[in-house]
Structure formats: C-alpha cells, structure tokens
Amino acid sequence: xxxxxxxxxxxxxGSFIVVAVxxxxxxxxxxxxxxETGAVLWKTLEKGATKEQLVKALLAxxxxxxxxxxxxxxxxxxxxxxxxxxx
Amino acid sequence: xxxxxxxxxxxxxxxxxxxxxxxxxxxxxxxxxxxxxxxVMTQKDIDAEKMQxxxxxxxxxxxxxxxxxxxxxxxxxxxxQGIIFxxxxxxxxxxxxxxxxxxxxxxxxHARLWREMLGDRAVMINDDKPIIRWxxxxxxxxxTPWNGKHRLDTNTRAKIAAICELRRGTTNRIYKISPQxxxxxxxxxxxxxxxxDKVDNLIFxxxxxxxxxxxxxLECDISEEAAKTSYAxxxxxxxx
Numbered sequence: 001x002x003x004x005x006x007x008x009x010x011x012x013x014g015s016f017i018v019v020a021v022x023x024x025x026x027x028x029x030x031x032x033x034x035x036e037t038g039a040v041l042w043k044t045l046e047k048g049a050t051k052e053q054l055v056k057a058l059l060a061x062x063x064x065x066x067x068x069x070x071x072x073x074x075x076x077x078x079x080x081x082x083x084x085x086x087x
Numbered sequence: 088x089x090x091x092x093x094x095x096x097x098x099x100x101x102x103x104x105x106x107x108x109x110x111x112x113x114x115x116x117x118x119x120x121x122x123x124x125x126x127v128m129t130q131k132d133i134d135a136e137k138m139q140x141x142x143x144x145x146x147x148x149x150x151x152x153x154x155x156x157x158x159x160x161x162x163x164x165x166x167x168q169g170i171i172f173x174x175x176x177x178x179x180x181x182x183x184x185x186x187x188x189x190x191x192x193x194x195x196x197h198a199r200l201w202r203e204m205l206g207d208r209a210v211m212i213n214d215d216k217p218i219i220r221w222x223x224x225x226x227x228x229x230x231t232p233w234n235g236k237h238r239l240d241t242n243t244r245a246k247i248a249a250i251c252e253l254r255r256g257t258t259n260r261i262y263k264i265s266p267q268x269x270x271x272x273x274x275x276x277x278x279x280x281x282x283x284d285k286v287d288n289l290i291f292x293x294x295x296x297x298x299x300x301x302x303x304x305l306e307c308d309i310s311e312e313a314a315k316t317s318y319a320x321x322x323x324x325x326x327x
Binding site for chain 1: 265266267269270271274275279281282283286287290293294297298
C-alpha cells in the first residue's frame with residue numbers, strides 16, 4: 001500500500017493536515033485532518049508499506065499494545081481507502 | 088496603463104473592462120515606487136474564472152475583476168507573505184478585528200453592528216476579501232477593492248488584534264478556540280493554491296498567524312446584544 005502521488009502531509013499550528021497538490025486537486029479538493037498516530041502511519045505509507053510494517057512502525061513510536069495498534073491501523077486504512085488516497 | 092497599490096504592492100494592470108478599472112479606482116497609485124509586476128488580463132483569465140464553482144452565471148467584466156484579484160493574491164502569496172482571508176475586517180482605535188464565516192452567516196451584519204455601536208471609532212477595512220500580510224513580525228490586514236456587496240473598504244492597513252469565527256446560535260456567547268480549530272476554518276476561507284511550493288507558503292503564514300493572534304468563536308444571533316458580547320470579550324477583556 002502506498003499514498004498516491006500529489007498528496008502532501010504538513011504540520012501547521014500543531015495540527016497535521018493532508019492536502020492535494022497539482023493534478024491531484026482535480027480528484028480531491030478537501031483537507032484531511034490527522035492526529036499524531038495518523039501522521040506516523042501516513043509517513044510510513046508515503047514510502048509504501050504492508051500492514052505488518054505499519055504495525056511495526058506504530059509499536060516503535062508508541063507505547064501501545066499490538067491489538068490496539070492493529071485496530072487503529074485498520075480504521076486508518078479504511079479512512080484512506082474511502083477517501084481514495086492510497087493505491 | 089493604470090498603476091495600483093493594493094496591500095502595499097505596486098503593480099500595473101492591463102484591463103479589458105471599465106468595471107475593474109472603476110472598482111480599483113481608489114487604489115490608483117502615482118507615487119515613485121516601481122511596479123513589482125504587470126497583470127495582463129486576457130479572455131483566458133476570464134475563462135479560467137468561469138471554471139470555478141457557480142461562476143458561469145457571472146458576466147465577463149465581473150469575472151475579470153475576480154481574475155485580477157486572483158493574480159494579486161497569487162503574487163502576495165508567492166513573494167509577500169500575504170494571504171487572502173474571506174472575512175469582514177473592522178478596525179477599532181486602529182486595531183483590526185476579523186470576523187469570518189461561510190457566506191450568508193452574517194459577518195457583514197455583525198461588522199455593521201459594531202459600527203453602529205462604536206460610531207467613528209470603527210473603520211471598515213474590508214467587508215469581504217481583505218488581504219493579510221506578515222510584515223516585520225506583525226500581522227496586518229489590508230483593505231482591497233474586492234469589498235463585498237455593501238461596497239465597504241478603506242485603502243489602509245491595520246494591525247490584527249483578533250480573529251473570530253462566527254456561527255449562528257440562539258444565544259450569544261464567545262470563547263477562545265485553539266489554532267487547530269481555527270485552521271480548518273481559515274483553510275476554507277482562503278484561496279488554496281495547487282502548487283506545492285505555494286501550499287508551503289500558505290502553511291508557513293498560517294502557522295505564524297494562528298499562533299500569534301488571539302482566536303475566538305462567537306455563537307450569535309443578529310442583535311445589538313451579539314455585538315456587545317463580542318466587543319466585551321475581544322476588545323475590553325483582551326488584555327485580562
């Protein structure tokens with residue numbers, strides 16, 4: 001799984017947001033608000049990652065048990081797929 | 088070719104329609120500063136405006152004025168640390184208060200209530216599309232000719248004292264909100280560029296703006312009471 005081209009993550013005034021740039025604006029003109037966990041997952045997915053790699057990334061950054069991490073990741077991936085931000 | 092100074096940017100404009108010239112009349116410039124760019128308006132610019140949502144019904148002369156505004160905003164965002172912020176900006180004793188909300192919420196009305204309450208102490212900087220610039224570490228709001236349906240603007244600038252998001256409510260109450268909360272509001276009330284470097288310019292300015300300026304949300308009806316509520320908190324209690 002990988003974030004589609006043309007979507008950028010930025011931190012502004014303490015929030016993480018994702019916006020489209022260039023051609024991608026035609027498909028997606030909104031703003032996605034991410035929390036800190038979301039931002040970590042996003043950054044991992046920018047390079048392309050499997051679900052197992054996402055779990056590993058989250059466990060490395062946060063003091064969270066694996067079950068919770070997997071649940072969070074599933075919810076996050078669902079959100080990205082709904083918004084068609086990943087391929 | 089007319090020369091204008093808007094938001095402290097001097098530029099020349101080659102216009103197709105008298106409407107735009109008339110609109111910008113108050114901002115004609117005859118000083119010695121050199122123009123920073125020339126805006127050459129063409130049918131292509133007007134056609135590009137027509138692609139915007141809801142714009143196909145507007146006449147070409149009006150769309151030309153919007154296209155000129157877009158060019159100016161693009162320039163200020165790229166080179167002047169400036170952004171457009173859809174809001175009603177009123178200065179009181181020289182300090183500016185910005186009311187923002189989606190069209191139809193009542194920001195112009197609220198600004199009018201302030202003027203009625205404060206008389207000569209209140210000056211309308213701009214009732215619709217002012218430009219905000221970060222200059223020497225401070226944020227200023229500038230009047231522009233794109234001044235909304237009541238045609239209210241002043242060719243001046245004022246330091247920004249506070250920004251307030253307006254929401255319709257049944258009672259009047261005002262409270263501070265976080266930069267995170269205001270960010271989504273502002274992102275929807277500015278022109279979002281599509282080029283990555285300009286997006287970064289926008290984010291750079293917003294990051295500074297939202298951490299430097301007090302931010303409020305006012306839930307209000309349309310009454311004198313609403314204006315008293317916002318004035319008391321944003322002006323009278325500002326330093327407490």
